[in-house]
Amino acid sequence: MNVDDSAHAVVHDYPGGSESLAPRLGMSPAVLNSKVNPNTSTHKLGLVEAVRISALTEDDRILRAFAQQCGCIVLRAPDANDAAASDMAVLELVAAVGGSQGDLFGSIHRGLADGVLTEAEFALIRTAGTAAMEKVAALLRRLDGMVER
Template sequence: MNIQDAAHKTVHDYPGGSVSLAPRMGMSPAILRNKVNPNNSTHHLTVAEADELMGLTGDHRILHALAAEHGYTLQRSDAPDAGSLIQGMLAAAAGQGDLAHIVQEAMADGRITPNEVIAIERACTTIQHVLAHVAKHAAAAARQAVPA
């Protein structure tokens, strides 16, 4: 998803859309709609407004789209989810199995379509997310093992 589409969806998928969000951002609903309209060339969402929009909605598609545009993927840096290191490793292994299945199906006809690329990218991102949590579990376990 590109950055403009992400901004548009962030506003329009929010309950109440621009009518609910715009007053919280100090602008009219029409201005906000224009700023996130991919077909509008006169109004633009500023970086500060995009940041505020993500903070208000809890929707970070703009951030992910911006990162993807530059070849990056993002990972939250909060504490690991509940669970154990072993559960994390099992989830990673399951994700790798899912990825292998997706690639196998994509290659069945000898070519990979754009939709199949999206499915492969999503599966890879999921595995990266799970592996980041495995690393966080390991770091948390190491901190607990070190005497104060």
């Protein structure tokens, strides 16, 4: 999904849509609708506004679309409270990393099983791959919190 389509979806998927979100952004629903309408050229969503929308909605689709268009990926940052963890919590996270890799390889297997990889199949692979990388990042954060400095 491209950035324009993502912005439109984020605003309109928000509970109450632009009618609820626009006042929180300090603008009218009509202006917000124009800014996120991919077919409107008179109003454009600015970067600062996109960041505010993402933060208010707690929806990272605009960021992910932006990163994808630039050839990058977005990994959710591990919770800072997860840095100090017990041995059992680390073991659970190691198992989650393994499970996420199984999900990734399973989605690759299913996507390639018929010899044709579709856009939809690749989207599932990308989602599983990103989830796996997020689990690895969380594990690294926890292990870093255990390092005796």
